[in-house]
Amino acid sequence: MAKEAEVRPPEETLSLWKREQAQLKALVVDGDTEAWQRDAAFSGLRRVGGVDVSFVKGDSVRACASLVVLSYPELEVVYEDCCMVSLTAPYVSGFLAFREVPFLVDAVRRLREKEPCLVPQVLFVDGNGVLHHRGFGVACHLGVLTDLPCVGVAKKLLQVDGLENDAQHKEKIRLLQAGGDSFPLALKSHDHSSKPLYVSVGHKISLEAAVRLTRGCCRFRIPEPVRQADIRSRDYIRRTLGAPGPPAPAQERSQKAQGPKVCPKGGSEEPEGEDRPPKAHS
C-alpha cells in the first residue's frame, strides 16, 4: 500500500503545482512587517518557532512532522508538537512544499486552537524561501498559508538565479571568518563551522532581518528552532516505532493527532555532528 510517494509525478501534476506556486507567490511579502524586525535587539520578540519533517528509515511514506516554539532570546523550548503522518507526494526538487507543507499547516492550526498564546512571531523552515527556481520555496509557501513571518534556512545551496557552487562561491564561503559573517545568501552561523547556512526570505521579513535573526537563534550551526524540531521529530519516531522487541500495539495505521504539549522546561544540551561548540586552542 502506498508507494505513490516514490514515483515522480506526471508532468501534468507538476504543471498544476507550478501554477499554484505562481498564484501563491503573488501573496508573498518580501520585507519587514513587524516592529521587532527593525529593532536592533529584536525587542518585542518573545517566541520563535521551528518546523521539520523526519522520515522513517526504510519507509518513503511514514514521517513525523514537528513544530516547536522557543522563547527568545533564551531559546528554550516552550511548546512541542510531534505528529506521525503519511506522506502522499514524492520529493521533487523545487516542489518540496507539496510533500511537507500540509502537515506543517496542520501543526500550526493545532497550535492556534490549543495554545494561541504560544503562537510564534516567526517560523524557521528547513528549506528555501525566495531562493527557489520560481521564487517560491517551502518557507514562502508555509508563510503564505499561515500568514506567519517565515525564514527559509537551507543547508545546501540550491543553484538558481545563476548561482553556482563553483570555485567563486566556495572562495566566498572560505572568506567568511567569524560566526555571523555573511554575504547576501550565505551565513556563517557560528565560529567553528566551515559550512554556511543559506538564508532566504520566506514571508513578512526582510533578508537583512532574516539573516540577523538567524544569527541570533544559532547556538550551533543549525538555528535552534529548526534543530530542536529535527531532534524531537526523530526522537518521536524512535520512541514510536524505533525499537523492535515487544511489538507496541495500540498504534493504528491511521493518522492520529497527537496532543500538542506545553513544555515546562528543558533538559540537557549537547552539540552534535557538524555542530561544534566553542573549541579552545592554545
Next chain:
DNA sequence: GCGACAG
C-alpha cells in the same frame, strides 16, 4: 555522457 538534485 555529465552535472544537478532544498528535504
Next chain:
DNA sequence: ATCTTGTCGC
C-alpha cells in the same frame, strides 16, 4: 531525508 556509537578533547 537516511546510512550511525563511541570517542577524543576541554
